[in-house]
Amino acid sequence: MRAIHFGNTAKILTVVLGALCAAPMAQAQPAGGAYKVIKLDNRTVGAVSSEGLLAGKTLYMAAQDGRSADGSLPASFAQEVRQSLDHTREVLKAAGMDMGNLAWVQVYVTREEDIAAMNAVYWKSIGANPPARTVLVVAALPGGQKIQINAIAMDSTAKRSVITPAGWPHGKGRDPAGIQVDDMLYISAQSGANPRTGKLPEDYGAEVQQSLDNVGAVLKAAGMGIPNVVWTNPYMASPDGVTDTRGTPTIIAHNGQAQAPRTVVMNKIYAATFEFGNTPGRGTIEVAQLPGDARIVFDAIAGADLSQRHSIRPKNMPLSPTASPGILYRDTYYMSGKSGFIPDQGIVTQDVELQLRQTMRNLLDDLQEADMDFPDVTQAIVYVRDIADIEKVQNLYGTFFKTGIFPTRTSLQNSFDKKTATGEQISFIAVRQPKAQK
Secondary structure, X not given: OOOOOOOHHHHHHHHHXXXXXXXXXXXXXXXXXXXXXXXXXXXXXXXXXXXXXXXXXXXXXXXXXXXXXXXXXXXXXXXXXXXXXXXXXXXXHHOOOOHHHEEEEEEEEOOHHHHHHHHHHHHHHOOOOOOEEEEEEOOEOHHHOOEXXXXXXXXXXXXXXXXXXXXXXXXXXXXXXXXXXXXXXXXXXXXOOOOOOXXXXXXXXXXXXXXXXXXXXXXXXXXXXXXXXXXXXXXEEOHHHOOXXXXXXXXXXXXXXXXXXXXXXXXXXXXXXXXXXXXXXXXXXXXXXXXXXXXXEEEEEEEOOHXXXXXXXXXXXXXOOOOOOEEEEOOEXXXXXXXXXXXXXXXXXXXXXXXXXXXXXXXXXXXXXXXXXXXXXXXXXXEEOOHHHHHHHXXXXXXXXXXXXXXXXXXXXXXXXXXXXXXXXXEXXXXXXXXXXX
């Protein structure tokens, strides 16, 4: 790994981190605020995470693993999947919901060859009203787990519709292209395959374009368009299916690192798709593999009422052709993923805890621009370069939530890339809470 020399840059880091420690934190929210913490009597999801947070009609759920009651992992992968889904059902039940209330699900597995077995259990368990879904193959999950599932669900008072573009295959054993609940549209991961033939283009640029066109087709079927997107995640498979620790060209480039050629291609097409300065919140994530030999997929959330969609633009971040800091839709803030870079400086240390402090500073800047703070965060996804760092990352991360109420959390090592300067990255969804009484 290239040596990084410090000097004045280290002083800048010290000042910035000191400012973070001194930054004012929101006071504890009054009892009976806008969200309700969902707890289980017989199980916890782990440290520094809520099992679920119910904000109005929307339930945000932490990643549910397949551990048994004694904390052990089943010997059978199928049983681990069943227990992960059972745990999902338990959280839903505690919130007064069931599997039919799920709107958006993300499934993380650690081996591509396990996807078929996962699907066999999933389709027996999910029920007659499956949610929009994204399936990702990641490098590692905490504690040697082989599967985790997180989700967003909506209560039964919301109007729910299945969205299918004309001519697209649908039905039993297929993820719906989209699920619309009231005015929110949740879009399943869209690869660059032709929806009617299932064939992927050979050219990578054509694959990216088709993937975004597929997202556009789902939006159109719901009476929306690209400007309605509030949050999207481009998930990019590691080049050539790299599954060791040799490292790959980096998706997020810092300190003079060359950005992966595929990322350059993707960003060019992405920038031409969205309006400059009004792009959705985005987390660009390299993963170990994607289903069906896809090299990229996009999932997305969109809101039907454009008058309720507002781009948040912190003063210290210039406009970008590829990602806004986030989109506020009504009272919900869909935030772009952040890493431990200093604006105009990049990443100045390889110490993952120092990087995390800067990441949280960056996220706080974005939250405060939307008149929010850490207690407003309802969902967090924590990506790490090395799963061995997950405990210290989580322990430090937890110290930023002073009220003792934590967002629902998912933690994982997304890829095998050990050369990237980025030791961690975090994505947030936040819902504005009532201010504390003074």
